[in-house]
Amino acid sequence: MTIQLKTGLKQCLSNTRSSARNVVRDITEGFFNISHNSFAMLGLALVFVMIMLTARPDLREAGESRLMALLLARQEATIGFTEPGAVDRATAVNPKDLPSKQAAVALWLSKKYNVAPEPLSALVAHAFEIGKKSNLDPTLILAIMAIESGFNPFAQSPVGAQGLMQVMTGIHHDKYAHFGGKLAAFDPVTNLRVGVKVLEECIARAGSIEGGLKFYVGAANLDSDGGYTVKVMEEHGRLLAVASGKRQAYDSQTTPTVVPVSLPLAPRPASPSPANVLQSVALLGS
Numbered sequence: 001m002t003i004q005l006k007t008g009l010k011q012c013l014s015n016t017r018s019s020a021r022n023v024v025r026d027i028t029e030g031f032f033n034i035s036h037n038s039f040a041m042l043g044l045a046l047v048f049v050m051i052m053l054t055a056r057p058d059l060r061e062a063g064e065s066r067l068m069a070l071l072l073a074r075q076e077a078t079i080g081f082t083e084p085g086a087v088d089r090a091t092a093v094n095p096k097d098l099p100s101k102q103a104a105v106a107l108w109l110s111k112k113y114n115v116a117p118e119p120l121s122a123l124v125a126h127a128f129e130i131g132k133k134s135n136l137d138p139t140l141i142l143a144i145m146a147i148e149s150g151f152n153p154f155a156q157s158p159v160g161a162q163g164l165m166q167v168m169t170g171i172h173h174d175k176y177a178h179f180g181g182k183l184a185a186f187d188p189v190t191n192l193r194v195g196v197k198v199l200e201e202c203i204a205r206a207g208s209i210e211g212g213l214k215f216y217v218g219a220a221n222l223d224s225d226g227g228y229t230v231k232v233m234e235e236h237g238r239l240l241a242v243a244s245g246k247r248q249a250y251d252s253q254t255t256p257t258v259v260p261v262s263l264p265l266a267p268r269p270a271s272p273s274p275a276n277v278l279q280s281v282a283l284l285g286s
Contacts, residue, residue, distance in 0.1 A: 091153075091188050092118035093125055101243045102128055108242045109142065112250040115151045119188075123151065123164070126189050130196050139239035140209070140232075141196060144216070147231050153188040164188055165195025172198060209233075 054060075095103045095117050106124040110117040124142065131138030148166040149155035156162050162169050162185045169176065169185045175194045176182050184190040203212030206220070210229050219225035238248050 090119075091122045092116075093121040094118060095121045097121075098125060104245070105139065105142065105239055105243050108239075108248065108250070109146065109151070113146065113150050120151060123188060123192065126192055130193060134196055134200055136196065136199065136203075137236070137240075139243055140236045141192070141199070143232050143235035143239055144195070144199065144213075145192070146235050147228070153191065154186055162186065163191035163195075165191050165198070167191065167195050167198055 095106050098106060098121055102124050103121070106121040107117055109115070109124070110120045113120075123145070124138075127141045127145075128138040130136075131141055145151055145164050148161075149164050151164065153164050155164070155166065157166060160168060160170055167175075167185065169182050172194060173182050175197055176184050176190070179187070179190045179194070185194070199212065199216055202215035203209055206212040206215050210233070211220075213229040213232055214220050214222075214225050217225050217228045219228065238250070242248050
């Protein structure tokens with residue numbers, strides 16, 4: 001009787017274990033089947049979405065716009081404002097992206113005039129491009145910018161010369177008309193282009209670079225240009241040396257010399273005639 005009871009218990013335990021294994025196996029197989037089917041459904045859904053986005057570009061653009069709006073809204077909530085396109089308005093270039101000659105000039109000018117190298121690199125690149133088109137040495141253009149404004153795009157002289165190249169906006173408004181109006185004088189690249197155009201005209205009138213610089217500064221009819229031409233040509237020589245790989249010392253420039261371009265020349269005062277001189281002497285003696 002005891003043996004039969006033990007045998008029955010063993011059989012019962014064996015059946016229980018077998019049933020438990022079957023239950024676990026069924027649950028596991030069911031889980032894998034459900035997971036497999038779910039992943040299959042997810043894959044089908046993704047394929048369907050891709051087909052729809054390919055067939056309907058408008059839906060894709062709407063989705064991208066919505067996603068970008070959500071991301072911007074989240075960023076704006078974090079920092080208070082956002083404008084990813086603002087970088088497009090910056091006149092700036094990494095000096096490492098320039099050819100070695102241009103990079104050397106940009107870095108030298110940056111140190112001398114205490115201006116960030118990135119915007120100066122952009123100006124150097126534009127000067128080389130515009131100089132090539134106008135048959136002017138780009139280092140001459142940069143030397144004029146240095147002497148005129150110290151690379152301050154918002155510089156203004158007491159007589160109204162404005163921007164990097166200190167062009168008299170009121171006189172050369174016709175040139176700015178091609179760029180949307182006189183306010184374009186404060187766009188660095190536009191001011192550079194207009195200044196180079198004025199310089200070309202001045203050199204053509206004078207027949208030489210030195211003579212053109214006197215016209216450029218508005219001193220064509222004066223005995224002296226106040227040392228302007230010498231300053232520009234000396235800086236031009238230093239920049240040529242830097243561009244050719246030579247080391248050039250410099251003194252940090254903190255206060256640029258702002259001079260107007262093509263300032264209308266005031267007539268010279270007439271020299272007193274001998275008769276007037278004698279008359280004045282007679283009056284003083286009486």
